[in-house]
Amino acid sequence: MKHDTHDIDRRSLLAGAAAVGGWIVLGSHGNARVKVHGELSKNDGKSSSRTLVLLQLTGGNDALNMVAPYADDAYAAARPNLRIKPNEALKLDDFRGLHPNLKGMRALYGDGRLAIVEGCGYPNPIRSHFQSFEIWHTADPRGRNSGPGWIGKLCDSAWPKVATPEMVVHVGATAPYSVFSLTHPPLAFQTPATYRWAGTESDDLVAYRKAAEDDAKTLEKAHKNGQDAMLRRLRGVLVDANESSRKVRLATGCYTTTVKYPDDDLGESLRVTAALLDARLGSRVVSIEMGGFDTHQNERGTHDNLMKRLDDALTAFMTDMKSRSIGNDVVVVVFSEFGRRVKENGSGGTDHGEAAPMLVLGNQVKGGLHGKHPSLTDLDAGDLKFTTDFRAVYGTLIDRWFGADQEAVLGARYPTLEFLT
Amino acid sequence: MSNIISPFVLSLIAALMPIGDEIVVETSAQATVAQAVEWNARNAEHLLNRAAFGGQSSDIEAAVALGQDVLIDRLLNQRADVEVPFVEPIEEPSARALKELPDDEQKRIKRDVTDRDRRQQLEYVGWWIERMTKGNDPLLDRMTLFWHGMFTSSVEQVRRSYPMIRQSQFLRTNALGSYSALLSGIARDPAMLLYLNNTSNRKGNPNENLARELMELFSLGVGNYTEADVKEAARALTGRATTRTGEFEFRAKQHDGGEKTVLGVKGKHDGDALVKIVLEQDACPRFVAKKILTYFEGVEPDTARLDEYGRFLRENSFEMKPFLKKLFLDPAFYRDEIVGARVQSPVDYMVGVARRLGVEAPPVMLGSGAALLGQRLLAPPNVKGWDEGPTWITTSSLMQRGNLAGLMLGIVRMDDVLNQADLLAKEADAPLQDGTMQDSEPMMSREQRDEMTKRLKSGKKGGFAYEALRKTQDSGWAPTLNFTARLQRLGLASDDAIVDYVLDELLAIRAPNDTRAKLRAFMTNERVQLSIRDGHLLEAGPAAEHVLRRLAHLVLSLPEAQLM
Numbered sequence: 001m002k003h004d005t006h007d008i009d010r011r012s013l014l015a016g017a018a019a020v021g022g023w024i025v026l027g028s029h030g031n032a033r034v035k036v037h038g039e040l041s042k043n044d045g046k047s048s049s050r051t052l053v054l055l056q057l058t059g060g061n062d063a064l065n066m067v068a069p070y071a072d073d074a075y076a077a078a079r080p081n082l083r084i085k086p087n088e089a090l091k092l093d094d095f096r097g098l099h100p101n102l103k104g105m106r107a108l109y110g111d112g113r114l115a116i117v118e119g120c121g122y123p124n125p126i127r128s129h130f131q132s133f134e135i136w137h138t139a140d141p142r143g144r145n146s147g148p149g150w151i152g153k154l155c156d157s158a159w160p161k162v163a164t165p166e167m168v169v170h171v172g173a174t175a176p177y178s179v180f181s182l183t184h185p186p187l188a189f190q191t192p193a194t195y196r197w198a199g200t201e202s203d204d205l206v207a208y209r210k211a212a213e214d215d216a217k218t219l220e221k222a223h224k225n226g227q228d229a230m231l232r233r234l235r236g237v238l239v240d241a242n243e244s245s246r247k248v249r250l251a252t253g254c255y256t257t258t259v260k261y262p263d264d265d266l267g268e269s270l271r272v273t274a275a276l277l278d279a280r281l282g283s284r285v286v287s288i289e290m291g292g293f294d295t296h297q298n299e300r301g302t303h304d305n306l307m308k309r310l311d312d313a314l315t316a317f318m319t320d321m322k323s324r325s326i327g328n329d330v331v332v333v334v335f336s337e338f339g340r341r342v343k344e345n346g347s348g349g350t351d352h353g354e355a356a357p358m359l360v361l362g363n364q365v366k367g368g369l370h371g372k373h374p375s376l377t378d379l380d381a382g383d384l385k386f387t388t389d390f391r392a393v394y395g396t397l398i399d400r401w402f403g404a405d406q407e408a409v410l411g412a413r414y415p416t417l418e419f420l421t
Numbered sequence: 422m423s424n425i426i427s428p429f430v431l432s433l434i435a436a437l438m439p440i441g442d443e444i445v446v447e448t449s450a451q452a453t454v455a456q457a458v459e460w461n462a463r464n465a466e467h468l469l470n471r472a473a474f475g476g477q478s479s480d481i482e483a484a485v486a487l488g489q490d491v492l493i494d495r496l497l498n499q500r501a502d503v504e505v506p507f508v509e510p511i512e513e514p515s516a517r518a519l520k521e522l523p524d525d526e527q528k529r530i531k532r533d534v535t536d537r538d539r540r541q542q543l544e545y546v547g548w549w550i551e552r553m554t555k556g557n558d559p560l561l562d563r564m565t566l567f568w569h570g571m572f573t574s575s576v577e578q579v580r581r582s583y584p585m586i587r588q589s590q591f592l593r594t595n596a597l598g599s600y601s602a603l604l605s606g607i608a609r610d611p612a613m614l615l616y617l618n619n620t621s622n623r624k625g626n627p628n629e630n631l632a633r634e635l636m637e638l639f640s641l642g643v644g645n646y647t648e649a650d651v652k653e654a655a656r657a658l659t660g661r662a663t664t665r666t667g668e669f670e671f672r673a674k675q676h677d678g679g680e681k682t683v684l685g686v687k688g689k690h691d692g693d694a695l696v697k698i699v700l701e702q703d704a705c706p707r708f709v710a711k712k713i714l715t716y717f718e719g720v721e722p723d724t725a726r727l728d729e730y731g732r733f734l735r736e737n738s739f740e741m742k743p744f745l746k747k748l749f750l751d752p753a754f755y756r757d758e759i760v761g762a763r764v765q766s767p768v769d770y771m772v773g774v775a776r777r778l779g780v781e782a783p784p785v786m787l788g789s790g791a792a793l794l795g796q797r798l799l800a801p802p803n804v805k806g807w808d809e810g811p812t813w814i815t816t817s818s819l820m821q822r823g824n825l826a827g828l829m830l831g832i833v834r835m836d837d838v839l840n841q842a843d844l845l846a847k848e849a850d851a852p853l854q855d856g857t858m859q860d861s862e863p864m865m866s867r868e869q870r871d872e873m874t875k876r877l878k879s880g881k882k883g884g885f886a887y888e889a890l891r892k893t894q895d896s897g898w899a900p901t902l903n904f905t906a907r908l909q910r911l912g913l914a915s916d917d918a919i920v921d922y923v924l925d926e927l928l929a930i931r932a933p934n935d936t937r938a939k940l941r942a943f944m945t946n947e948r949v950q951l952s953i954r955d956g957h958l959l960e961a962g963p964a965a966e967h968v969l970r971r972l973a974h975l976v977l978s979l980p981e982a983q984l985m
Contacts, residue, residue: 058803127633127651130805131643165816173795174802174812188815194887197820197978198827198837204971207943208823211936211979225720227761227930227984234764234814234980241816250844291803296618296630346626347618352633381648 050401051277052285053332054151056176057310059293060129061336062303063356064384066102067116071095074376078343082300082350092116096373101308104315105359112367113318114359115419117393119374121355121386125338129294129352132337137178139391139410144177150394150409151285152181158404159184164282165240166247171269171276171288179287185237186287187244192252192272196245212238244281251279259320266290266313274320277330284402293336297347310334318361327363331401331420333393334359341382354383358393366421392417458752460489463931467760468749470929470985471717472496473559475773478926493749497597497742501558505590506548510583510666511538542582543889545589546798547784553772554787564596564741565589566768567716569798570806572607572639574616576799584612584667585799600709600739604640605696611663617804620662624677627655634804636699645704646684653681657695706739707731717748719763719810726753761930764813765985767794767822773985774826774977777927780900782829789889790825794818797886814983823978828890830977831900832970835891904969905959914956916944920972927976929985936981944972 068084069075071094076083089097090106098106108114124141126132134143139150147153151168159167160183168179168186179186189195199205212235255275261267269288276283290310295302314332321327339356355374371388378385392414395406400420407413458464465484469476473496476484484492513519513534519527553562569592576585588610595603607613608631614620617631632654636646646654660676663669681690686698699705710730714722722730730744737743748754765773771787771794788798795818801807827833904923908914913922920940924932947968948958958965976982 126643127648128637128643129803170815173815173818174808175815186815187817189817193841194824194838195817195820196838196843198824198833198840199974199978200827200832200837200971203943203947204975207939207975208978211939211975214935225758225762227757228933230762230764230811230984231933231980233811234819234983237814237816237819238980241820244816245820246843249841253841253844294630296628297621345628346623347621347628349618349621349628351629 049280049326050329050331051283051326052397052401053273053277053330054178054285054287055314055332055334056178056287056289057293057334057336058129058133058289058291059295059336060338060340060352061293061306061356062295062299062340062350063336064339064342065299065303066099066307067092067118067357068097068099069095069373069376070097072376074342078376080344081348082344092369096369099304099307101304102311104311104318108315108318108361109367113363113365114361114367115365116369117358117360117388117417117419118369118371119355119384119387120335120358120371120390120393121338121384122389122391123386125354125380125383125386127338127352127354129337134177136335136337136390137176137180139394144180148182149176149178149180151179151186151287152184153409154398154402154404155181155184155284157408158398158402159284162282165244166276166281166283168285169276169283169287171272171286176287176289179285182233185240187240187248189248192248195241195248197241208238209242212242247279247281248276251275251281255279257320259316261316261320262309262312264309264313266309267316270313270317274317274324277326278324280326295340295349296345296351297349299344299349314361321363331360331362331365331397333397334361335390339384342376342379342384343382354380355386356384358390360393360419364420366419370417370419388417389414393419396420456752457489457750458755460485463760464489464755465492466929467755468492470773471763472563472745472749474553474556474563474769475776475929475985476556477777477779489750493746496560496749497746499558500561501552503552503558505593506545506586508541508545508583508586508590511541511581512666538582541586542576542799543785543788545582545586546788549589549798550768550772550784550788550791553768554775554782554784556776560745561593561596564745565593567713568592568596568603570716570801570809571712572603572610572613573801573804573806574610574612575801579612579615581667582799584610584615584663587667588612589799597741597745599741600734601696601700604635604700605693607639608635608658608692608696609661609669611667611669614661614663614669615667619658622655622659622661623675624656624659627652627659627677629655631655631661632658632695635695638805640699640708641702641704642708645702645708649682650684653683653690654695656681657683657690658692661692700739706734709739710734710744713744714748716809718754718759720758761984763985764809764811764983765929766807766809766813767791767796767818768798769985770794770822770983771825773929774829774927774982777929778829778900778902778973780829780902782900783893783898785889786828786893786898789886789893790828793825793886793890794821819980819983820978822983823974826977826982827974828894829900830970830974831902832967832974835887835894902970903966904973905962905966908969909959914959916948916955916958917941919958919969920944923969923972923976924981927973928981930981932981936979940972940976943975944968947971 064075065082065084068089070084070086070089084097084099088100090100090102091097092109105114122135126135131143135141137149138144138146140146155167165187167184170176170179170186170188172188173190175186175188197208199208214232214235252272252275255278257274261271273286273288276286292302292306321330335358336356338353340350340353342353345351374384374387391410395410395414396417396419398404398406398409399416462481462485466481469480469484511534513531519530549562552558569589572592574585574588576582579585591606591610592603595606614631617634618628619631622628622631629651633651636650636654637643656677660672662672676691678689680687683690683695683698684702688694690698707727711722711727714726714730733747734744768791771790775782775787791797795813796807824833824838908919908922911922913919920937924937924940948955951961951964953961958968
């Protein structure tokens, strides 16, 4: 299996990376005394320090109540109880408005730092959470049968020789498949402070490190499956863990900011994200997740609350990013596995749907509306038809943000969107 | 001599040949030939790992002596006589009654209800974990866990422990019975109806949630039904609801009694008719067989094997016992690709470590530990249940597993996990290279450290599990464990013998030679530091015991300890 050779490459590369690695300053605000060992930036132009924050809204966000076509009669008719009324909407133009709790997002929109790509989806939509996520995560209708997640494919294509363990980080318990890769596996941790192994004596730590190293002679004949292959993979994880645990704890523990992040999981995840990016550990992609969007019943109160939490946390993050040098190198993309049915159901909720807008935020983003709003009357079994393939958003990020080649990652070329200049 | 190779010779070849990619001796086709696997320690341990919750080497020896058939028969048919815990609905007084009371009193009552409900939940999880650890009906517990991950509901959404525990007991009662009974029961199970919003699935206003997951995740899989089927199935399920205390209730007025067409079958279907139609689909036994095989083997079955097992399940009316018996006797279940190659789930890890160590860890410690590692019983993350396999291991969860093992060994404390001393210490191993002065101040201020600790305790991101673990530790629990005495009893004294013993006893797999060599070097180094000659370590008393526990901690923290 080809992953095995990559795996070997990665291991030998890890050793090499340490040799060419440099020392970089951690923290741009008063923490300059803290030094961390990090990746020496490759001089490959403006894209060399750019990062992407992927925020996944799990459960199927009701995007029609996030960016609401308040002036559309079809919207009002389909949602007598659930709709965002014209007097509630934070108007973007005379047709659409943001959910009333997205005040921070409305301000960012006014600032030109929020781009809304409307009607994102893909052909032959699937209304299963899990299968639809697989398509979003792999950018391929075959899902995980097509190989690693799209971020894994991006790393393989854009930075094949860089083996910084912090290249891809998921802040949370279980990483989504988008960051799955055997060659560039993600770091994942929920609480940075406990991201360490508590060996009781220093000899233990030495032995713990050593045990993670492969003895080439023992495992070189590892089968593609089976115990040896699995062992080798887990040893790779342990090498990464040992290398990164201290760096990550330092970066997050020492991070100071005047911005008050909300005291909830998303706020904490974004604070950790800011700290990691500010430390410039070589992270290219940070993945985070917010759950609770599967609003089949009594949606309005639940969704209002979700929108408020999303707005509070993202606003804090974007405020923080505005005052930091790293800020110009960060783009946030917000996505969900599908939108929800146009017509509300009998339980004051909505069932699984199809197309939905994606949000792109950043200092370097060309704000405003992109793509085309789907029709609320020309529907596919009650659901919005997509107008922009979500892979065009990925493709634009790959080409324009990372200076890589979307065809190598996505296996095809999609129209370039103008949310990045 | 005929040129037909006897099964016995085949199995010898399998044992002797290094199996490369092109040499596959035990294929599905051959598995249909009644060919028994050689019943040895490797295979007995494999069966105990996957069908039960692992065991000590004495358990494995006993399993070998018992023989494969008898062991499988016991797993399937020997029930433990256990009393199930008492559960009751814990309800707030009605809103009207509450309103009459002063604010303080209202708050107190609400808090009291929450606390009692939480306690009932923890007690039940503790009881279940204890069943697994004691291990006198392990296959029943294993299958209950499997169904819990397939017919998923979560107390996070259901909100109350009573229906969740009742669901768990329902799964347990039928865990080794027939899948049809399980599917039929789960489609009217109060916790499931609450979890998937069927309580508001009404005539004229259908809610698709249960209908969709019933076909997608519980019985058929995507591609084996249409969107129209989902809509029609939702109509069939209208009216299935719960009472206020969480009992099943059929609301006839809300049921849509009209004609529907589900999966091509026309009729005035209700929920039971829907289940019947689903069970008759060809996709159904294949879907269930695939789920079970993938769970027990860790890899998806190939098409030939899936055909065979799907057909068998159908022919045996979805009964679990013959199905599992066939699987546990199948030589393919014992092939190299599978044995020792499955990542242990957090429950497997916590329960397995306790069992292999022979430590009586408080169930709440094991349950909270598993929760911290991503598997909170009664609260799977979503309706698909837990993603089994390699996804259990992240950089951070791998380290946490070691820390939890250290806790069970009594040499790591919760404070050690949270302690950031290595950050507070001066940067000895990372000299600055740009010529700036090295600051003598600690890396992290006291305020920053306090803030970090506070965040951990705030109940967010697993804070609750940390709190439970801390409480267990503060209650003064310590493991009853004496490695020194065990080794003395066995007459093992040399570094090599000690390392071999600890590896064989504590791992669910056979350790590779390089691991053995590295740990022997560790052991020798520690002994030399104590100025003791090889073969005499055990004479060092508490110092020896400390070294042995550190060795055990190391072993249980390794990638090798995550596999089974």
